[in-house]
Amino acid sequence: MSTVAGKRLRIGEVAELTGTTPRTIRYYEEIGLLPDSGARAQGQHRCYTDADVARMREILRLKDLLGLSLEQLSKLLEAETARAELRQEYQQAEDAATQRRILEEALGHIAGQLELVTDRKRQLDQLERELVERSRTLRERLAELSA
Amino acid sequence: MSTVAGKRLRIGEVAELTGTTPRTIRYYEEIGLLPDSGARAQGQHRCYTDADVARMREILRLKDLLGLSLEQLSKLLEAETARAELRQEYQQAEDAATQRRILEEALGHIAGQLELVTDRKRQLDQLERELVERSRTLRERLAELSA
């Protein structure tokens, strides 16, 4: 949507697009957070697509917003990883049952993320309420002081 | 409120009450996140109050919920630290201007925390919306599949 589909990106470009560094990207691949570019064309250089950039952004977002470790992220995204790998397979899958399974897995995976997000939101709401309350109390005291 | 006021706690008890370890508490003191128990009675053992337990819980909460580093927390809580130290001073402060200043500092500090919390909530809201949307899309696809 933003760029030409099928555009091949190199690691440096991906790094810049996602606000990280090549080293970070290689590290994520090393620990299995990004798909192992074992199948790296015939050449040596890693090459990425827009989808990879999107995935990287997702990872960084979840990491920052939820404060998850990379290991936790790996587990959380396992399903998505599999789904990404099966993406083309899905397109060509004649088998409706297979398509259904893939979609359902994706749904479960999204549900998992949603659970984490809403739970975190709940806790932040609670904290916010307490802070507002404290703030109110302090303002009352200030008012009394002026009386 | 929960326990007898003025109860003196030792580091091990505080650790258990806050779900951490003595080492962590000492470390937090070492980096200035907890008040330096320089004034540690005549004996050697650190001793704490309920207020210290509350503060420790606050720290852990902010750390976990906002994913702040201990250094960031230090800065964020600097004002509160000063306030805590001035707590008794506040009680006896004849000077209304001083009392006002202390209250206002506390208010500013709470405002700082609130800003972080609401901002984080906003981002989580955004993420939640996107996840819900994706979830909806997937369900639609599943429905189409059944048709």
Place this chain on the structure above:
DNA sequence: TGCTAAACTGACGTTAACGTAAAGTTCTCG
């Protein structure tokens, strides 16, 4: 075709946030 920027693979370095072990001290309770 040759040159340079960028990428590659090790491999070791770094920082935060503690864990852990050792050797000595202090509390507290029978």
Place this chain on the structure above:
DNA sequence: CGAGAACTTTACGTTAACGTCAGTTTAGCA
């Protein structure tokens, strides 16, 4: 008052998440 549990300081160890450096290889373009 004596013994063991809990505390003290000091210091080195550990893990995650990269940074950095060196030496080599690849990509692409003048």
